[in-house]
Structure formats: structure tokens, C-alpha cells
Amino acid sequence: MEPLRTLLSVPGNRQKMIDKARHLPADVLILDLEDSIPRSEKAAARTMVRESIAGMALAGQQVFVRINSIAGGLALEDLEAVIAPGLDGINQPKPATAGDVIAVADIIERLERERGIEWGSIKLLPWVETAKGLLNAFDIASASPRVVGIVFGAEDFALDTGIMRTEEGDELLYPRMTVVVAARAAGVAAVDTPYNNFRDEAGLALEAALARNLGFDGKFLIHPDQIAPVNRIFRPTGEQIARARQVVAAFEAAEAQGLGSTSLDGKMIDTPIANQARRLLTMADAIARREG
Secondary structure, three states, X not given: OOOOOEEEEEEOOOHHHHHHHOOOOOOEEEEEOOOOOOHHHHHHHHHHHHHHHOOOOOOOOXXXXXXXXXXXXXXXXXXXXXXXXXXXXXXXXXXXXXHHHHHHHHHHHHHHHHOOOOOOOOEEEEXXXXXXXXXXXXXXXXXXXXXXXXXXXXXXXXXXHOOOOOOOOHHHHHHHXXXXXXXXXXXXXXXXXXXXXXXXXXXXXXXXHHHHHHOOOEEEXXXXXXXXXXXXXXXXXXXXXXXXXXXXXXXXXXXXXXXXXEEEOOEEEOHHHHHHHHHHHHHHHHHHHHHO
């Protein structure tokens, strides 16, 4: 599994920003054709994005494109324009049901076949950002083998539901946890909503730490300055890695003796705790490969 700690949105109609993003250490670059692009500029943005994909990932990033929604009527044009070699995935906004995800997956499959792209190589990362989408979050997350994760979108969710946003964010605890549980049940990653005050690094760090503690794998970003602090927060520490190795070693030694649990430094270790440690080590290895 590739890390999905930092997903940086890059406006698809701003060539200078696209060129700068090639060198940034985000795990994923999201070339945006949706909210950041006025309707009058979407056709030009498609061309700019299509011409930028092949040489985009200079720092080893994954490259996704955020298309417009199925309901908005522009998704097919977006997909026809950007499905090409070098593209890692599609970021799909506002799916209401699994059917919306399947519709995009079917178009991707046809275009892969027509354009000689390896089948299944282009992944899907849908947003959960409406009331109906939240109720169907598990179905969305498990709609296609192409889905590698789901992203929570707080701003559109608040607009759709009438929730009043606060600095503390307590009003988002339920939808955040629902997204994490749906992602885990489907066996995919969970990505937290953007933090919109990009000049407030302290606030970003607090929200990213909360997201990590709730079980998210990473965070959607809107500014390059957000990459380093979020990468750091979602990177397991050396102490955590060492402890996880001790836990796995102790549990495997117990298993070899026919035991289902053991203890380490006075704390019980059973299968769930050992598997948590293994998951941390797997992610640490993936991040180490990503960062060279």
C-alpha cells in the first residue's frame, strides 16, 4: 500500500503551480478540475492537466486528477481528457451511492482498454461529502477494486447538512468516525478533510493529530506549506517503530509456544494488539520507501 499521508490539491488551470508541485514532497498530487476551476476555464484546464501528467511525479509522488461530479455532467469529458499513461488515479467528488463510483470505474476501464493502459492501474479515491454519501460510505468505499481510499470533505458536508462549523470541530466527530469505520470495513485508506487556514500551522498540527488519533491515514491539503507538518505527524516515530517490533516479536514467540497472548512490560499482547503493531510497521516501511 502506498502512503496517503499528504494529498496536495493543485489547480489544473495554473501552470506555474503545476510546475512547482512536481518537486514537492507530498505523497499524492491532485490536479484539480473541479471546485478551483471556473466553468469557463474547465476545457483549457483539461488540456493543461493532460499535457502535464506524463512528467508530473518528479519526486516520486502519485498523480491523481480530481474530476467534476457525475451529477454535474462534466465527468465524462474530464475522464476522456486525462486517462493516460502516468496517471495513478481519479479523485471523484460527491458520489452519493456506490453506483456513482461504479459508473466512473466503468469509464476508466473502457479508456484503459482503448488506450493500451494496464487494466486496473488507475485507482479511485472518492470523496464522502454529502449526507447521502455518508450514509453510503461503506458501499462507496467497497464499490470497486479500484478504490484505494475515501476522503472526508467537511465543507461540502456542512453545506449539505446545515452543520455550523466551529474552530474546535466537535460537530465533525460523527462524520469523521463514520468515514474511518467505513474505510476500515472496506479495507481501504481514510483521508481527512482539508484545513483551510493554511497560515495557521499550529491549528493544522492539532487537527492532523486528531485525525491520526481517530484512525485516518492522512489529510487532504490546500497549500504546499502544509506538507511537511502533516507528513511528520502521520509518520510513525522511531520509538513507535521500535515498540511495534518488540510487540510483534513477543507475540510471535508466544505463538510458537502455542499461546494466544503474552505480556510485555506488564501489558497484555493479543492478536489485535499484534496486528496493530504489524500495520504500523507496514506503513513505516512504505513511508521509508517513499522518502528514499
